[in-house]
Amino acid sequence: MLRMADATPEFSASEASDATAPDDTKKADRAAVRKLWLTRLALAVVVLGLLWAAWYLLIGRNHVSTDNAYVNAEMAQVTPLISAQVTQVLVSDTQAVKRGDVLVRLDPTNARIALAQAQADLAEARRRFRQSSATSSALAAQVDARGADIVQARAQLATAQANVEKARIDLQRREALVGDGAVSGDEVTSARTAYAAARAALELAQAGVNTAQATRSAASGQLAANDALVSGSSVDTDPGVMVAQAKLDAAKLDLDRTVIRAPIDGVITKRQVQVGQRVAQGSPIMTIVPLAQVYVDANFKERQLRQVKVGMPATVVADIYGGDVVYHGKVVGFSGGTGSSLSLIPAQNATGNWIKVVQRLPVRIALDPKELAAHPLRVGLSTEVDIDLSGH
Missing domain, CATH: 1.10.287.620 (Helix Hairpins)
Structure with missing residues (x-):
């Protein structure tokens, strides 16, 4: 009986050791897998870091970009040069006109x-x-x-x-x-x-x-x-x-001015005149947007403009067309002041609670007329601008 009693514990211990062995193996395998993935992740981070460093050294440091950019144009505001009653309106909003086209006729009596x-x-x-x-x-x-x-x-x-x-x-x-x-x-x-x-x-x-x-x-x-x-x-x-x-x-x-003609080529917008209305001299009656002469005002951060010069090449992508259409242009000038300083109510920083805010300066980008003719832009559209600092 004693022998049988002594034999029983020995059998239970061997069974326990056999049962815990698979758990240790699984833990070891999991640790190995985790270590492998961590190693791969570290290698991926290192590779990405090296790729980013190479991109920055070769390309990135020679480019500045912003998505705070919008299409603009030198719009022509049509105003009558004499006061008279409108007898005929020959155009409507969104209509394309050529320079010299008759827009409005006034009473010539x-x-x-x-x-x-x-x-x-x-x-x-x-x-x-x-x-x-x-x-x-x-x-x-x-x-x-x-x-x-x-x-x-x-x-x-x-x-x-x-x-x-x-x-x-x-x-x-x-x-x-x-x-x-x-x-x-x-x-x-x-x-x-x-x-x-x-x-x-x-x-x-x-x-x-x-x-x-x-x-x-x-x-x-x-x-x-x-x-x-x-x-x-x-x-x-x-x-x-x-x-x-x-x-x-x-x-x-004055008789010739009773016939109001388009001063430029473009598209009619903001028409504010009707037949029978008496218009006053100098009051705006419509606006003409020259779509073939639009440009982009890109608002760059002040620190981005350290190396930007007039004449540098730039690429523009408009949200309306996406990345499939890329416009090529160049820097033609800088605004005389930041957007905040030229606003209707400029910011006053002479206070005790002053916090420095990074300012943006509008940079004008002229676009290729041929590309504009192929893919017209409208005033106010959002764009992304990239300036090549290494270009001349």
Whole structure:
């Protein structure tokens, strides 16, 4: 019995050792597998690190990129140059137009009346110039006539002087004969009266000469004044005619402005005008977007722009087409300020709670026109921009 009792524990221990052996083997296998995968993971991390380092050294450090980039364009805002009522609208939103196409027609009635008035004013100015030219000839004839009057007055003055001299001599003779009684007192009195009359006639003749000379001077002044108006001018170069011509040109221009044409090629957007509406001068009525001349404004972080220069090549991918379409362009310029500094309400950092925020500076990227023609872009679309720092 003792032998059997002793044999039983020995059998149980061997069975227990046989049962635990598979568990240890499984644990060892699991540890080996785990170690193998960890080794593989470490190798993969090392390989990826080496690949990333090689990519950065060869490619990555020579590129800067951003997805904060949007399509933009120099849009043309169409505004009427005169105030008038709209009679016809020939375009609608999303319609493509060419430069010179008629967009809107305004009521030309007032412009035509103003044109007719300007034409009448020009004709009146030309007639006044011709009248002034004819007046110069008439005034020149008057000056010649006043010269003849002066000659006549001087002749009368000479006659009066001779009469005065004759009357004086006659008076002296009679006065010399009064003492001898050869001449009566009446004759002396008559001689004195004749002498006085001759002197009065002399003064009148002298006044006539002065009057004729003054009249001639006045006529000469009128002639000079009229010559100043027409001298060196023709019916086309006269200042009055030129002023009237300028008003006529302005009236023609206002009439032409009743037809509003497209200033550039593009697509109509934001049309704000209807038939019958009275538009004011300078008020926007629509916008034209030049799709063939769009560009990209890429907002790069300030630290990314250390080596970026104007002229460097860039590639652009638009979200609307995805990575299958790549646009090629170049850097053409940098904005004069960051987006925050040029905002409507710029950030004020002079506070005690100031926190430094990385700023972004808009960089303009010009695109290839041929690629734009093949895959048009619209203003405001999102893009991704990559600049090659090693390119020239």
